[in-house]
Amino acid sequence: MSEIDSTVFYCLYAGLVMLSFRHRASLSLAFLIGLVVFCNIYVKPSALVLIPTTFILYGLHTLTSAGGAFRRIALAGCVALGAIIIGLGAMVVGFKERYGEYQLSRFDGYNLFSHVGHLTDLDGPAYPELKKALRPMMERYRERYVALGHHEPNWLVFGSLNEQLMRDFDGSSPAKVMIEYLKSKNVVMTVASSNAIYKDLAIEGIKAHPAEYLRHVATSFIQLLRHG
Numbered sequence: 001m002s003e004i005d006s007t008v009f010y011c012l013y014a015g016l017v018m019l020s021f022r023h024r025a026s027l028s029l030a031f032l033i034g035l036v037v038f039c040n041i042y043v044k045p046s047a048l049v050l051i052p053t054t055f056i057l058y059g060l061h062t063l064t065s066a067g068g069a070f071r072r073i074a075l076a077g078c079v080a081l082g083a084i085i086i087g088l089g090a091m092v093v094g095f096k097e098r099y100g101e102y103q104l105s106r107f108d109g110y111n112l113f114s115h116v117g118h119l120t121d122l123d124g125p126a127y128p129e130l131k132k133a134l135r136p137m138m139e140r141y142r143e144r145y146v147a148l149g150h151h152e153p154n155w156l157v158f159g160s161l162n163e164q165l166m167r168d169f170d171g172s173s174p175a176k177v178m179i180e181y182l183k184s185k186n187v188v189m190t191v192a193s194s195n196a197i198y199k200d201l202a203i204e205g206i207k208a209h210p211a212e213y214l215r216h217v218a219t220s221f222i223q224l225l226r227h228g
Contacts, residue, residue, distance in 0.1 A: 006047060009040035013050060017057060024061040025069055030076035034083025041084075042091060046111035046153075052214070053221045054080055109199030110191075114153035115220075117174065118146040119205035119212055126204050127197060130181045134174055144168060149219070157198060 016033045023029050037054055040047035058077025065073045120138055122131050145152060154160035159175035178197065182189050206213045 003044070006040055006044035009036055009043065009047070012036050013040065020057065020061065024065065025072040025076055027076050027079050030058070030080040031083050034080040035087070037080075037084050038087030038091075041088065044111075045108050046115060048108075048112070049115055049217060049220060051081070051084060052217045054084070056214075056218060056221065109195035109197070109202065110157045112202040113198035114157045115151075116202050116205055116213060116216065117153075117156040118142055118151070119209045119216075120201050121205050121208035124204050124208060126200050127181075129184075130177070130197070130201075133177045133181065137169060137172065137174060137177065140168065 013033065013036050016029065016036060020026070020029055020033065033054060037047065037050045040050060055077070058073065058080060062070060062073045062077060118138070118141060120131070120134065122135050122138060124131070141152075152160075152165060155165055156174050159173035161169075161171060161173065165173075178194050179189055181197075182193060187193050
């Protein structure tokens with residue numbers, strides 16, 4: 001059900017973004033954009049990618065503004081991001097009250113890694129043994145898929161396979177490598193244990209490749225506008 005809800009919010013977001021090019025300084029429109037982003041994150045945390053997308057959107061509006069509209073448009077951008085931040089703050093507090101910890105979701109690491117797994121810093125300090133096992137697979141994935149603009153998020157975190165992935169990776173996946181890694185460390189394979197590792201790898205990868213991350217966000221934004 002969350003897939004349907006999220007798709008609706010993505011479509012609403014795309015429509016509002018296109019409308020913002022005609023009403024760049026509208027504070028009410030900016031607030032609505034922020035609200036739609038928050039609602040999308042609420043139903044599907046992978047929509048966190050829309051936060052930097054919204055920042056880039058209003059950065060573009062501000063840079064291309066004329067005359068005295070600069071400050072008003074910058075304020076609109078702050079309103080949009082502020083609406084998102086306030087909504088997420090309330091959501092995190094609610095999660096704390098219910099589950100006893102501050103989180104957006106128990107799948108936040110899964111969702112983040114599914115989008116930026118190709119940026120994994122294979123030479124970084126985190127989980128060297130895991131990265132050693134992942135290296136040949138991730139290098140092949142970058143070369144045969146990412147370089148051509150094709151991403152397989154479900155394969156990265158859940159091991160979902162199609163015929164091409166089966167051929168290219170002999171039925172293996174980063175998800176299977178994760179399971180074997182946890183077994184080797186005598187750690188029980190749970191959502192929490194794998195989620196934490198996925199999150200660490202994703203954040204490390206973003207920090208190691210900020211330009212590539214921003215380019216990926218921008219590309220995703222363009223695809224959203226084109227295809228909804």
